[in-house]
Amino acid sequence: xxxxxxIWLRNMKRYLRSKSRIVGSLGMPLFFLLVLGFGLNSxxxxxxxxxxxxxxxxxxIVSMSVLFTSVFSGIQIIWDKQFGFLKETLVAPxxxxxxxxxxxxxxATTAFIQGFIILALSLFMGLNVTSVPGFLxxxxxxVLIGLSFTAFGIAIASKMEDMHGFQLIMNFVIFPIFGLSGxxxxxxxxxxxxxxxxxxxxxTYGVEGIRYGLSGxxxxxxxxxxxxxxxxxxxxxxxxxxxxRKINV
Amino acid sequence: MNNMxxxxxxxxxxxxxxxxxxxxxxxxxxxxxxxxxxxxxxAGKTTTISMLSTLLRPTSGSALVNGFELTxxxxxxxxxxxxxxxxxxxxxxxxxxxNMDFHGRLYRIPKTVRQQKIVxxxxxxxxxxxxxxxxxxxxxxxxxxxxxxxxxxxxxxxxFLDEPTLGLDPQTRNHIWEYIENLNKEKGITIILTTHYMxxxxxxxxxxxxxxxxxxxxxxxxEKLKEEIGGDVITITSSEREELYAKLKTLSxxxxxxxxxxxxxxxxxxxxxxxxxxANLSATNGIEIDSISIRKPTLEDVFLHFTGxxxxxxxxxxxxxxxxxxxxxxxx
Numbered sequence: 001x002x003x004x005x006x007i008w009l010r011n012m013k014r015y016l017r018s019k020s021r022i023v024g025s026l027g028m029p030l031f032f033l034l035v036l037g038f039g040l041n042s043x044x045x046x047x048x049x050x051x052x053x054x055x056x057x058x059x060x061i062v063s064m065s066v067l068f069t070s071v072f073s074g075i076q077i078i079w080d081k082q083f084g085f086l087k088e089t090l091v092a093p094x095x096x097x098x099x100x101x102x103x104x105x106x107x108a109t110t111a112f113i114q115g116f117i118i119l120a121l122s123l124f125m126g127l128n129v130t131s132v133p134g135f136l137x138x139x140x141x142x143v144l145i146g147l148s149f150t151a152f153g154i155a156i157a158s159k160m161e162d163m164h165g166f167q168l169i170m171n172f173v174i175f176p177i178f179g180l181s182g183x184x185x186x187x188x189x190x191x192x193x194x195x196x197x198x199x200x201x202x203x204t205y206g207v208e209g210i211r212y213g214l215s216g217x218x219x220x221x222x223x224x225x226x227x228x229x230x231x232x233x234x235x236x237x238x239x240x241x242x243x244x245r246k247i248n249v
Numbered sequence: 250m251n252n253m254x255x256x257x258x259x260x261x262x263x264x265x266x267x268x269x270x271x272x273x274x275x276x277x278x279x280x281x282x283x284x285x286x287x288x289x290x291x292a293g294k295t296t297t298i299s300m301l302s303t304l305l306r307p308t309s310g311s312a313l314v315n316g317f318e319l320t321x322x323x324x325x326x327x328x329x330x331x332x333x334x335x336x337x338x339x340x341x342x343x344x345x346x347x348n349m350d351f352h353g354r355l356y357r358i359p360k361t362v363r364q365q366k367i368v369x370x371x372x373x374x375x376x377x378x379x380x381x382x383x384x385x386x387x388x389x390x391x392x393x394x395x396x397x398x399x400x401x402x403x404x405x406x407x408x409f410l411d412e413p414t415l416g417l418d419p420q421t422r423n424h425i426w427e428y429i430e431n432l433n434k435e436k437g438i439t440i441i442l443t444t445h446y447m448x449x450x451x452x453x454x455x456x457x458x459x460x461x462x463x464x465x466x467x468x469x470x471x472e473k474l475k476e477e478i479g480g481d482v483i484t485i486t487s488s489e490r491e492e493l494y495a496k497l498k499t500l501s502x503x504x505x506x507x508x509x510x511x512x513x514x515x516x517x518x519x520x521x522x523x524x525x526x527x528a529n530l531s532a533t534n535g536i537e538i539d540s541i542s543i544r545k546p547t548l549e550d551v552f553l554h555f556t557g558x559x560x561x562x563x564x565x566x567x568x569x570x571x572x573x574x575x576x577x578x579x580x581x
Contacts, residue, residue, distance in 0.1 A: 006354040014342050084338040091304055092355040093327040249304060 007102025015110045029065040058122045059210035060183020066115040070146045073107030074153015100244040107150030138213030145206040148233040151240035158243035187219045202232040255280045255439040261310035270296045272463035285454035286443040289560045292460040294443035331400030335411040346380040356403040370398040390421035410442040447548040466555045475546040478554040479504030479516030486512045486539040
């Protein structure tokens with residue numbers, strides 16, 4: 001366990017030290033929130049959403065922040081591979097699983113912090129949170145997204161040799177996952193084929209869980225969503241650990 | 250188990266998709282010695298070290314590292330060895346102290362011992378003042394010193410150094426050589442280093458094993474290796490090498506004569522006494538000589554003798570190009 005802590009600690013140190021990266025990565029979610037929120041607030045009417053379009057998309061934007069930060073943290077293993085640091089951990093008398101878990105927890109923590117910052121900023125912009133327990137519920141879903149997608153990033157990174165495939169992954173895997181998650185539009189109003197795709201996306205359950213926590217309503221049953229997302233998290237942890245075990249430097 | 254043997258290797262082989270990087274090598278390393286693996290790039294030295302440090306699984310063969318069997322007791326091996334890789338393996342965004350601390354935690358060194366040892370080792374490599382500086386700001390030599398300090402933190406019995414002075418300026422190289430010698434003398438650490446630098450192997454190693462194309466060619470003290478090839482070396486450049494070669498082969502005091510790209514080398518004893526004879530021989534037979542030089546043998550000559558190529562020629566050959574490409578592809 002202390003090994004997991006050590007790896008986690010390294011992750012945190014690196015994160016807290018890179019102030020420009022923290023601010024920079026808040027840019028995109030904020031941009032979406034402001035542009036889409038203010039832009040479409042007066043035009044879009046979402047049935048059941050009490051706080052207008054802006055309030056509707058906050059869970060989605062928070063998820064976006066958590067998603068991208070966690071995938072990026074997971075993929076960071078490639079940097080370590082390329083720049084040699086991974087060798088230092090692989091040649092130490094520790095189990096590979098401990099390294100992987102430490103990295104996953106580190107990624108999930110930083111992703112949660114990023115999401116929380118977005119949440120805090122949206123509070124400033126007038127969003128109301130229903131209750132403290134609701135906020136905790138939202139946090140749980142944020143953590144699950146963080147864990148599962150950091151593990152996802154690690155799994156991909158374990159198979160990649162360098163950063164060339166990174167662009168491909170971001171554009172053809174991560175963006176679609178975000179796009180199809182019901183973050184920006186109500187699921188019920190979709191054509192049925194698109195709706196089914198959305199329900200296949202694990203992030204959807206995360207977004208809806210956060211939405212439930214923050215506003216008390218959601219388009220998907222939150223308990224069901226929790227089960228699905230938790231299951232996905234466990235699955236990704238197992239796959240990520242297995243692939244990480246097989247890395248050769 | 251023989252306490253005098255730090256590492257013993259038997260028929261160790263590594264294949265990558267049919268390409269044989271390390272070909273059935275066997276050798277043993279005595280406790281407390283500085284042992285060198287010498288050879289051109291692509292010879293298989295780094296692959297050998299990678300296997301012995303448990304990073305890479307051998308295709309076949311076995312090894313005992315500090316008494317522990319490779320692939321069966323890997324964790325015990327890892328606790329008892331330190332390694333400084335050829336490519337940097339520091340975290341550039343952390344400080345020198347943090348890099349050391351991370352390593353100490355990975356090797357489960359208790360906190361007070363850890364803190365004390367970190368300061369002690371940073372002092373040893375003269376980086377104590379920089380302990381809170383971010384590694385990104387360090388020069389190549391400083392980074393290498395930090396990696397050596399880090400590799401020693403858990404008090405390994407054996408330290409692997411993969412090309413320890415690669416890319417460093419002469420002054421830094423000298424300093425690092427001094428550290429290595431001190432480590433060995435004062436702390437009794439067994440050191441295995443890989444290098445393609447003759448001077449490094451000559452200066453540091455108690456024994457040298459020469460590797461080429463995956464095979465182990467010779468393994469002896471540098472002195473014995475040089476003696477074995479016949480003492481002094483005369484190098485002659487001449488456009489009429491073949492005729493000279495034919496004439497020289499017949500002489501009794503010539504231990505060995507070898508033609509190369511543009512020159513001949515002659516291994517013999519007491520070169521000074523025989524230079525005049527060579528000059529006369531050529532004059533009598535009308536063979537024109539451009540230059541003659543006498544040298545005491547170096548490990549380069551030893552390598553030349555055993556493989557028919559100089560280390561630089563060795564790197565230029567096409568098969569080795571393939572080997573190097575393969576290696577860099579694999580490394581990415």
